Each structure stands twice: as structure tokens, then as C-alpha cells.
Amino acid sequence: MTADGCSGVVSAAQHGYHKAMQQGGGGSNAVGESGFGRRQFLATSASLAVVSGLVTAGSPAADSDGVSPGAAQPLEPGWVIRDGWVLPVSDL
């Protein structure tokens, strides 16, 4: 599905989002807790379902999601990773 295929006219929800932001909807608390301020949109707009489905199915580029990171990033001696936790060996 393409972006164009997902799109329609600007929805009332999205107008509401624009308006909310114009009126300071991205307030300090909301921004601070929103991770760079975008969750305000995601939380308040019913368009989440529209924008979250935009991977172009079957495109070669979409496969790059599964590519391993390029450079190795070894931990310093004395550190381990357990279930994602980055720990000094003294924690074990």
C-alpha cells in the first residue's frame, strides 16, 4: 500500500490536531512526556491507523528492516548484556 493509497481528504481529526497544536496542545508536560513531542499527535489524532500502515508491501527497500547493524559495537571489558540489560559483571 502506498502513502497515496492511504490518503484521503484532510480528516476532521487531523484538523483537530492542527488546531490543538496551534492552541498550545504541545504543552510542556505533554512535550516532555511525549518523546520529542510527537505523541501528542499520535494520541490525539484518529489518523494513527492511517499513518501507521505505510510500509510499501513487497518493495525491496522494506526488506532492509532485517539488516544487521554494520559496525560492531563491542562492550568494554567487564560489561555484559543480559536480556537487553547493560550490566557491569559485578551485578551478576
Place this chain on the structure above:
Amino acid sequence: MLIDLNAIPKDRVYDLCVIGGGPAGIAVARQVAARGKSVIVLEAGAMEVDERSQQNFRGRVIGNAFFDLEYARIRAFGGSTAHWGGQGRPLDPIDFAAKPWVPEATWPIDRAAMDPYLRPAMDFLNFKDTYRTEQLGDGMQKMGFKIVNPPPHLGQLHIEEFKASKAITLVLKANLTGLVTDGQKVQSVEVQSYDRERATVHARDFVFAMGGIENSRLLLHFNNSNKGQLVKAPQALGRYWMEHPNFTIGEAVVPAGTEKVRVYGMVPNAMRDARVLNCGIMVHPVPTGSRMRTIARQLACVAPALGSWVYEQMDRQLVCAEQVRAMWEQEPRAVNRVALDAKARDQFGIPQTELHWTLSDMDRATVKAHALRYAQHVARSGQGRVKIFDWVLNGGPLPENDEKISWHHMGGTRMSRSAETGVVDADCKVWGQENLFIAGSSVFPSGGWVNPTLSIVQLALRLGDHLAARPA
């Protein structure tokens, strides 16, 4: 003054024609008009979001998950400041510097060329404080990051000023539909209203300030209509397009009462050693206690020596959980590009955008390196422990239920040292054209990790000074 499209004088030659009334266009227009020059600003939208205008942003995205292009920016006076978060920080010096491990992530100017415009740009955007960076001593730094509340809507902020101005002529609902160059200079542009009224605008200099996708789309289109005489070496045109990937990358257990929102990143030397690009790690409290208990139990399971401490602190409510997010620099790559859709056109017959955008191995390596360094810093400094999600550590599929990107559209008309490697020179002038300039983040050769609006305005003010000083 504010005039209708059909009132544009047929025989007048303005000193400057600015196409686009977003933050870049408004900033450059005011800077040039303040020197007594005549400026006409052509804005495709109206004062408010309008469906007829917005639908011309439709486009197709090929690659990783992305937001709908129709809604990822605002086509109205004030541009995307109608929906921005009011956040920013200047680009770092390393963002401009040569990086042998990513040769394309280099500017032909250094940060010192931008510095004189920092304070004026902050004033323009209502940012009040200076930016402090605290060195933490283990390859990490804590970075000041500004949030202005409410975020200024620059259209609403400047409309009365533009209406009252004798030097600035503002035309709304004026869609750029034609451009004529003799191969050396742009002669004129044509605009159309939504009612199909047409007007031709003549000016000494022209500035494209239509945004991080439209600058490329329209240059590609008009280069075709001018048989390649607009951007004569088009190898880089539309290419090296970038976003800021933006994801939750982990969780942390830290002492309660820790400062609420903090931003961290690796220092330049650590980035050089790791051969990665720039990144901002933002941490802030998770509001629910249940999540705290879940991740604290996980930590106690994998780190037995911490177990009793974790449970004791948790029972006494002396620890809290934090969400760890990252917004990071994307490697500028030619394959990421704005192209013209071969089939779909906007309502003025101009091909729609076909945006090709993917993440690279370097993009993955950058966030992984910063995350690991941050996690070690937290433990080493006694702040707590950090869990990094598996997709960051091991390169699994990107999470679907996340922000993914930052709505920061950069590149496509990159600044370069030669016509073969970019689209504009260090003065933001299109290579090979004497009087066509580009304003906005489309000229960024690399994007750092920070929200781009502050840098956009710095560059626009710098461009305004350059244009105002050009001989008549």
C-alpha cells in the same frame, strides 16, 4: 501588503521573489525587506489548513514505514509551524565537519558561519535561553534542549506585519506552476490560484522556500520543463534526502526524583572512535507504577547482585522507571530521494512526489553505539541500569507501533563544494544559475540529530543578509 493573485502588477520587477511562506520564507523575506528591498512572497496555501491546498502534498512512499505525505507538513502561511512542537537546539560543530567514515555527511561551511545567526534565530522563534552542554567525562555529554510553549505559529505571528509592510507584498493561494530560465538566470515564475487565475512574477532574485520535499519536487519538474537548463548537473538533485529516525529504544530503572527530562549523546571524539553519526538520547519518567514493578523484576532476575537493592528501593518507592527514546542522524545516501511520480499529478498537472526512504546499516549502528554508551554511563555513574530493546542490539525489524520518524524533511537540494556533488553552493545559490536560491532544510548536506527549525531560520537569515548585499 496582502494582495490577490490577479492584482500582481504585470510589469513590476521585484528585488526578490520568495516562493513559500513557511519559517524559511518568512525569515528571508523580512531580512531582505528590512534593508529597503522590495519582496513578493508567493504562498500556495491560505491562512488556515485548506483541503484544496493540502491535497497537493499527496505522494507515494517507497521503503520504510513513513507518515502520509499529505499530512506530514502544512501548506499554509506559516508552513509547518502550524503544527510543530517548538523544540530545538543548534546543530553541533561535528555535524558540519568532515567525517571520513561517512564522507557525504559534511558541509562546505562550518558551524562558525551559522553562529552569528543563532541569537536572531532564537529571537525569531521565541527561544529564550542559551544552550548548555555538560561534559560527563566518559564519552558522554548532557545537552540543553529548548522547548518553547506555546510553539509560535509564524503565520499568525507575522500576518499583520506583512499586511502593514510597504516593502513586502504577500500573495496567498498562489501556486507555483511555471518557471522560465535562459540557462543562466531565472526570468520569471508563473503562479495559479485554485480558480485557475494565472499571474507572472518578475524579480531580480528568486528563492525557493517550499519545504524539505517540495523544493526538490518543483526543481525536478522545472528542470524537465526547461530541458535540463535549470540544474545542469542534476546528479544530486532530489537525492541524499534524510529524516531523523525516532523510536523508543529501551527502559531504565533510576532513583526516584531524577530530573524529569534529560538529553544525552556521545561526545564528538567518541563518535569518531565508534565511526558513527550523531544522536540524542532522551529519557523521561514512565507514568505508571505497574510498568516500574515489571521492569524492576526483570532487572532483579538478570542481575542477582542487584536484586535485594531493587526490591528494597521499589518497596520504599525510591526508584522509578524511565522510557529511553532516541532521535538520530541519518546517513545521507543517494538512494534516499525525492523523485517525480510517473503517473500521479497534483491538481496543477505537476507530478506528485515519489519518496524513496530506508534506513542503512550506519543508521542502525549509530543508535546502537549511542544506546550502549548511554547505558554504561548510567550504570557507571550510579544512576541506575538501562535495558536496550532487542531490535536495537541485534538489528531486528523496526517496531511498527512507534513514532518512527520526526517529520523533519532534509536534503534533496544539498549544499556542496561543487556542482557535481550537490545542488546549491555555500551561499545557497543553485549551481549554474545566477539568481536562484534555496532556503530551508533541503539544503542540509547532513542533518545532525536536532529538530531542524532553528537551523533553518539561521540559514534563512544568513541568506537574507547575502541577498540584501547583492548589487542591484
